[in-house]
């Protein structure tokens with residue numbers, strides 16, 4: 001167990017990360033952009049371990065957006081290769097640590113070997129229940145909501161659902177990872193302060209922390225700082241402040 005930087009009662013259940021600034025991290029070192037994605041995958045492995053050590057139950061990581069297909073093919077190919085390596089290197093640890101893997105996003109455009117290793121990780125960890133690791137790959141928040149609406153409409157046409165029965169809660173069953181709780185803390189590295197189409201339904205009442213650090217440099221101590229910042233926030237959910 002790592003030393004907790006905060007009162008355990010103030011630990012977020014679900015932390016979502018926007019892993020940004022990988023390309024600039026590499027360019028600043030005179031390296032090709034794709035090596036930033038390689039360093040990013042290494043950072044992802046070590047941070048995932050730190051989250052588990054701290055006792056953070058659920059983590060989501062934004063690895064590739066629906067808009068990232070606009071990048072050069074060479075960069076995308078490298079990124080997919082590094083993600084494949086990430087799963088290859090971490091699959092045993094995910095299984096042994098009791099982590100259930102979720103892959104959120106569209107499937108059709110992903111390379112076959114990326115899809116295969118993702119499916120393998122999901123299958124091998126499907127009965128785990130200590131931690132959840134959600135990787136968002138070819139993921140867009142609007143895409144997720146539109147897809148959910150389409151699935152709901154199909155259920156209505158087939159007589160399995162009725163428009164008048166739909167609630168905010170039941171709508172979740174059409175999302176990519178229906179059983180995960182809402183995001184408590186959203187962290188974006190790079191100093192950029194935007195969502196870039198991430199988890200739009202799930203972040204309705206999340207706390208945001210924007211860390212002015214390149215993702216490959218976002219180490220365990222940087223995460224601890226974000227948790228301290230989070231622990232000072234007063235979450236009201238539309239109600240009144242306590243104390």
Ligand code: IPE
Nearest residue numbers: 019020021022023024063064
């Ligand atoms: C984030 O890093 C990873 C992806 C978007 C795939 P970037 O590749 O966006 O790095 P910067 O923001 O260009 O530095």
Ligand code: IPE
Nearest residue numbers: 018019020062063064065196
């Ligand atoms: C968001 O980063 C997507 C991921 C981290 C995967 P981007 O670099 O794509 O976001 P923008 O383009 O700066 O908004």
Ligand code: MG
Nearest residue numbers: 020021022190
């Ligand atoms: Mg970026």
